[in-house]
Every structure is written in C-alpha cells, then in structure tokens.
Amino acid sequence: MTTLYAEAFERSTRNGGGKGPAALVARRRAAFDRFASAGFPTTRDEDWRFTPVAPITRVDWRLDAGRLDAGGLVSAAQLEPFRFGQPGWATLVFVNGRFSPELSHRPELPAGVSVEPFAEALARDPEFVERSFALVAEPDATAFSALNAALAHEGAVIRVAAGADLAEPIHVLHIATAEAAGAALQTRTILSVGQGARAQFVESFAALGDGASFTNAVTEVTVGEGAWVEHSRIQRESESAYHVGLTQVEQGRDSHYRSFTLAMGGAIARHDLRARLGAENVECLLYGLYLGRGDQLVDNHTVIRHEFPNCRSWEVYKGILDGRSHAVFNGKVFVTPEAQKTDAKQTNRNLLLSDTSRVDTKPQLEIFADDVKCTHGATVGRLDEIAFFYLQSRGIPRDEAKQILIYAFAAEVVTEVASVPVREALDRLVQERLGIRA
Amino acid sequence: MLEIKGLRASAGEKEILTGIDLTVKAGEVHAIMGPNGSGKSTLAQVLAGHPAYAVTAGTVTFQGQDLLDMEPEERAQAGVFLAFQYPVEIAGVTNAYFLRAAYNAIRKARGEEELDPIDFLDRLEEKLAVVEWGPEIMQRAVNGGFSGGEKKRNEILQMAVLEPALAILDETDSGLDIDALRIVAKGVNALRRPDRATILVTHYQRLLNYIVPDFVHVLSEGRIVRSGGKELALELEARGYEWLTGQTEGAVA
Numbered sequence: 001m002t003t004l005y006a007e008a009f010e011r012s013t014r015n016g017g018g019k020g021p022a023a024l025v026a027r028r029r030a031a032f033d034r035f036a037s038a039g040f041p042t043t044r045d046e047d048w049r050f051t052p053v054a055p056i057t058r059v060d061w062r063l064d065a066g067r068l069d070a071g072g073l074v075s076a077a078q079l080e081p082f083r084f085g086q087p088g089w090a091t092l093v094f095v096n097g098r099f100s101p102e103l104s105h106r107p108e109l110p111a112g113v114s115v116e117p118f119a120e121a122l123a124r125d126p127e128f129v130e131r132s133f134a135l136v137a138e139p140d141a142t143a144f145s146a147l148n149a150a151l152a153h154e155g156a157v158i159r160v161a162a163g164a165d166l167a168e169p170i171h172v173l174h175i176a177t178a179e180a181a182g183a184a185l186q187t188r189t190i191l192s193v194g195q196g197a198r199a200q201f202v203e204s205f206a207a208l209g210d211g212a213s214f215t216n217a218v219t220e221v222t223v224g225e226g227a228w229v230e231h232s233r234i235q236r237e238s239e240s241a242y243h244v245g246l247t248q249v250e251q252g253r254d255s256h257y258r259s260f261t262l263a264m265g266g267a268i269a270r271h272d273l274r275a276r277l278g279a280e281n282v283e284c285l286l287y288g289l290y291l292g293r294g295d296q297l298v299d300n301h302t303v304i305r306h307e308f309p310n311c312r313s314w315e316v317y318k319g320i321l322d323g324r325s326h327a328v329f330n331g332k333v334f335v336t337p338e339a340q341k342t343d344a345k346q347t348n349r350n351l352l353l354s355d356t357s358r359v360d361t362k363p364q365l366e367i368f369a370d371d372v373k374c375t376h377g378a379t380v381g382r383l384d385e386i387a388f389f390y391l392q393s394r395g396i397p398r399d400e401a402k403q404i405l406i407y408a409f410a411a412e413v414v415t416e417v418a419s420v421p422v423r424e425a426l427d428r429l430v431q432e433r434l435g436i437r438a
Numbered sequence: 439m440l441e442i443k444g445l446r447a448s449a450g451e452k453e454i455l456t457g458i459d460l461t462v463k464a465g466e467v468h469a470i471m472g473p474n475g476s477g478k479s480t481l482a483q484v485l486a487g488h489p490a491y492a493v494t495a496g497t498v499t500f501q502g503q504d505l506l507d508m509e510p511e512e513r514a515q516a517g518v519f520l521a522f523q524y525p526v527e528i529a530g531v532t533n534a535y536f537l538r539a540a541y542n543a544i545r546k547a548r549g550e551e552e553l554d555p556i557d558f559l560d561r562l563e564e565k566l567a568v569v570e571w572g573p574e575i576m577q578r579a580v581n582g583g584f585s586g587g588e589k590k591r592n593e594i595l596q597m598a599v600l601e602p603a604l605a606i607l608d609e610t611d612s613g614l615d616i617d618a619l620r621i622v623a624k625g626v627n628a629l630r631r632p633d634r635a636t637i638l639v640t641h642y643q644r645l646l647n648y649i650v651p652d653f654v655h656v657l658s659e660g661r662i663v664r665s666g667g668k669e670l671a672l673e674l675e676a677r678g679y680e681w682l683t684g685q686t687e688g689a690v691a
Binding site for chain 1: 459486487488496509511513514515519522526528529530531535536539540541543544548596600621645
C-alpha cells in the first residue's frame, strides 16, 4: 500500500508539491512520514469503529489525477446546476482536482480580498501559504488529512483582509467527471478571514456521472478577532464515489463562525469538523444534515474545543436515512479547566425511513471546568404517527403528509443558513433529493 | 348529516365506546358532555379516523357515505373537521404552508382549482380576523412554541379556512381564559350555517354560554345516558354528573 503512496509522494514532490518555501516542503514530508507510519485507520480505531474504509484503502488509486487534463471535460452549461443560480459569485472551479481557469469566475472583489488557486497564491505570496498550510489542521487529525498535506498542491486560497465585508458568498466548486473514476483527488482549501471582516463561503463537491472517484479534501479556516463567517459545505458527489474530508476551524476573540454541512453523496462519505475556540467570547454554530439511501455510509465526526471562558457553541446535526443506508455521528465537546462560563449544546437527531437503515450516534461531553452549561442529546426515530394523523385530518393525503414531515425534519436545520440565496438553493437541493414536490 | 348507530370502539384491549347512537342534522349544534374517561374525546377522534382506535361494531354515515370506510384525509375532504384537544406541533413547517397544503388538498379532492400563495393569502386575511390574529403568526412553525390558548386558536383558524360541513371540537375550551374562549366561540358561530353542523365535546358548561347548543348529550362509560336541550347543561352545572352516571365527580362549571 505505502509503496504506491511513497512513489506518488516522490512524484508529487518533483511536480507541484516540491515548490514553495523550504518549511512548507519539509512539512509535507513530515506529513507523509506520519501517514506512512500510522497507515490508514481500521475499524479497530475508535474514531473509525463504524466506518470501514477498506473499500477505499484497498484500491490502487491513480494518485496523480491532479494532472488529468481538466480542459474541455466540462462545459459551462453542465456546470450551471451547481452554481446555485448565482453566476455572479466569485467561483473557483476544480475539475477532477485541477483548477479550471475557463470555468472559474473571478470578478473584481473589495480591496484585500483574494480568491486564488493554490499555485497562484504560492507564487504571489509564498510566506502566507507557508504560514497557513497544514498548520491550522491538527497534523495528526486523521491519516487521510496527513496524506492530503503530503500530496495536495491544488485547491483554493482565499483571504479576506481585516475589515472587509463580502456581500456575496465565495464559491469553491469541485467537480468530478466520469474520467475521475479510479482517481484519488487531493484538494486543500485555505480560508483566512481577518479581524472584523465578514465573509461567506460555499464549498461544493459535486459530480457529473457516477464514477467511483476518491476525494480526500482538507479545509483550513481561520476566523480573525471579531470576524463573522458563514461556511456551507455541500457534498453531493456520485453515490459510487468515496469522500473523506476534514474541516478545521480556528476562531479568534469575539468571532462568530457558523457552518452548515450537507452530506448526500458518496458510497462512503466521512467528514470531520473540528473547531477550536481559541480565545474568549467566541460563538461557534455547527449545523449539519445528512441524507442516506441505498447502501450509502455517511459519517460525521465533530470536535469542538472550548479552551477559553465565555464561549458558546451550538451544534445540531440531523440525518434522514432510507434503504440500507448507515449513518454515524460522533460529536465531542471538550471544555478545558480555563473555559469557565462555557455554554455548549449539542444535538443529533435521526429519522429512519426504512427498517433496514441504521444509525450509530455518540454525542460526548468532556468537561473539566465547573461553571458551565453543557447539554447534549441524540435521538433516532421514525415519523410520528400522531403528526401523520394531524396532517391527514386536515385533508392532506398520507403520501403528501409523509413528504411534508420529512421535509420539515430537514428544514429545521436548513433554515439556520443565514445567507438567503445559499439557503434557498440548499432548500431546493434537499427537496429534490428527498423527492418532495415544492 | 351524521348518523351514528351502535358504535363501539376500543383502544388496544380496552373497549371505550360501548354503543353510541346519535343523529346530527344540518344546522344543528350538539354538545357532548360527560366526566373524564366517559369516552367523549374518543368519540370525536374515532369520527376523524384516529389510528389508535379500532371500531368493533356499529355504523357511521356522513352525508350518505360510510364514514368508517374512509381514510382520515378522505373524511376531511368530505367535510369533517376535528379541532384537536392537543394540537400537534410540527417543527419546520410554517403555518402558512400547512394551511395552504390542507386547503388545496381538499380543493383538489373536490375537483376544484388549487389556489396560489397570493390568492390564498387574500383568503387567509379575513379568516385571521376571525381569530384576531395578524399575518405574522403564519410564518411560525405549526403550533411551534404556541401557548395552549394559541394552539386552540390555531385550530379555530384552520376550521375557519377549511369551512367544514361538520366541525367537531374536542375540548377546545379546556384551559382557555375568557378572552380566548370568546374568540373560539366567535369562530364557531361565524361558521354556523343551515347546511353545516357542529359537535362540541366539552367537560364544562362554560363554553355553552357562548355557543348555544340545540342538543346536549351526556356520555358515561362509552354510551349516551341522557339527551336533552340546552337546559340539560345548566342542570349538569348545578348538580354535577353523579346523578346521571352514578359516579362521583366534582361540579361541572
């Protein structure tokens, strides 16, 4: 296994991966060494207990897929459905992991705001990339993120300077085409928001066709002091694809970070979201929705670290499972002894639509401070017969009542998305996926 | 309009209705009274098709149709409305969406054209006035975080919008203050027409000061033990239920 990856790493180093400041290159090598010594996780690892990744790790992936010729594989029209109907948004498009200048849209942005593909950012400001790359993300977060640090030299680098106010979201759109079947796509996104700035980001992972590709994505987010950030992550890859992602967030004093993650694609889809509340008076809101059907396995792991006083975290993840799908939720909230007056609430709710779907949920609180308000809870249930009867008693047929109740379950988190166009687009996407008539 | 004959119904092993006979004609208001556990709420829920109850004997004919043979939504489409004793909260669905879905489902079933959101809003405005509410209530989730009184008012709003031929109110008056009670009564009275009928299930005589019934029936142990005019309710208020049911229970008023 490692021979394949070791060769790929050496190849990558000779190509894009060897570029940039020495510290960066060394960090990649250290990451690779960590990956090589740890190896891929197995279900004997607590964090991967319910998520066998053997279907991913036993494949000899094409690891230089970033060099697939991206030009001409996707037309602008094919991309349209994934743009949220907002052609004006600054959008970086990556086809099979490779930046596509033709499909991207890079309008004039306010001063101090830059939206660049990785190579461009590295050429223009190598010190910034060196300071940002694989430093926010915990080096040993997962074996996959270490592999990504070693191999990823494509992705987006977005900087929002102190005080900037972005009126519209910036969209990073990853598209896997049929040509990506058998390929592993490593992408790295860096989102850096300065003091007092206000920004919205959308990351999409989408597919044209149903190829079995493997996306290994890492996103590092820095939220400056007093900044406000909304970050939506939409994973709608092919249902034969594999997706492993890590989003790591570091928040400064008085900042507000809110995330919405939608996971509905992938044969196996795993996302780790880790937020460190690294200063006082921070607010962190994590909302998630995962939809499983067929034989999909969808796994969400979140870690919220309260390390300073007077911070608030609020997490709601909801899942709707049909067919033989299987969902895993694991949420950890750590409260260190310093983090007095922490207010943390974590909720995981699951709706099973079939007898053969399954959920393993584990919300966890680890609290070492004594003056805190922390709660957590998880539910797994079916549609409520009394609610059914209530809707039917108003003349609504049972089928339609079912749709309304399923949609309502999902809508409770979708409505938390602050950006109106993003929320409306997500709403349509979820309705479409759940087969709900508007 | 409604003819109930020998109706018996059970929840699990327990028989709750033990033989109900009742005829309701168009234009009439019937009050069903009785102590707790007498089966009056069960009767209301059985008429609406609640899945928790199994009908074991008897017939119910509504406007010539076999009501018991119909799904709950078909009963609603045919013109039966139950105002729930405990209205259900549905998080994630706005009152506006819910009401329009119900209204259009009924119109569709009757072969009428569905209303778009704008036309529906016009219609809604006059109905909101009946329950003395502003339009902002429509953007809240169905009964989400509503007080007990608000939930009951919401039932009346739904009834006003759906304009049922037969409205069944299951203890809609329980727990209401005088102001809310007045609004509920106003809603019911606004709906009254010679071609419609109302069944009020209530524990207390109080509601009947606002909605004057044509008939009062007393239920005990799952059957009607006494029927009379509105004066029966006053008698119950003065004497309690014991003289009719043989059980001891507090005053009715």
